[in-house]
């Protein structure tokens with residue numbers, strides 16, 4: 001049998017946008033900003049003081065592709081757990097601190113890879129910045145200034161009337177300036193809002209006014225369906241202008257789902273090498289097979305595939321042969337049969353009942369070859385300014 005020529009599905013030859021020039025910080029081993037690949041993060045939902053459950057969830061997140069994880073720290077028991085969690089986690093752990101400045105110091109001492117502070121609700125935060133900056137500097141711990149529409153500083157709420165983009169940006173830059181007074185610039189910033197329109201404008205303004213790396217998020221984005229769409233729209237609008245260095249999709253759903261969505265957004269924008277991609281038609285009155293069933297069965301059969309394989313599942317001969325020819329593997333269906341394409345060539349025609357098993361069989365062969373050739377095993381494709 002002749003060898004099938006293989007290739008990587010094209011990552012756009014030209015970046016979607018020049019990345020905004022930003023400072024680089026290190027969150028443990030993960031670089032954020034300064035042209036580093038856009039990273040995906042999430043947050044645990046366990047009680048942090050339950051070390052076993054938290055580490056278990058972090059392991060699940062790690063397996064799903066999460067690169068940075070944040071844990072809440074509302075009590076002393078949670079603060080006491082941080083050192084063990086930070087030491088045993090395979091990915092860098094950020095402690096998320098609200099209200100109590102003492103937990104900022106505890107998290108830094110515990111060896112967390114970064115600390116998120118919410119300037120809107122930390123008691124006497126402005127008076128403690130000098131000490132926080134000193135402790136963070138001594139331990140090499142970056143700080144995320146995480147401004148949130150729901151907990152905006154009261155002074156700014158009074159000034160602007162509500163959490164406008166200008167208010168979010170002013171809050172973030174004011175707090176950053178307090179750190180800067182003490183020579184501390186190891187900072188990343190987020191200005192989250194639940195309305196993508198406000199959020200996009202806030203990040204756009206922030207991007208123009210500073211060079212700190214930006215953590216993108218639509219806060220309280222909602223249940224999985226709505227939250228996925230809001231996040232995809234907002235991140236797409238910003239990342240397509242080169243804005244954003246790390247992302248967190250917030251869903252009312254298990255955190256591993258957030259990671260899947262985040263990764264898919266980056267892959268869709270060509271900011272990460274694509275993995276398995278199913279190109280399937282929406283079906284129409286010309287369809288000669290049940291395209292939904294076929295696409296679902298092929299997707300299920302290839303779940304977990306890591307190589308960048310593009311599989312076209314098409315319902316008829318209008319666009320079918322064209323799309324199937326462009327993909328690594330494809331089927332164009334019609335008259336109870338499926339023409340199977342591998343790398344642009346028809347390799348066989350099979351009865352409709354054999355389409356799924358044939359596609360899966362051929363996909364496995366191609367994937368094996370790709371793995372042998374080391375395709376898709378490297379760093380994600382990235383756009384560096």
Ligand code: SF4
Nearest residue numbers: 281284287315316318
């Ligand atoms: S490929 Fe054929 S069946 Fe599918 S949407 Fe296009 S015309 Fe309709």
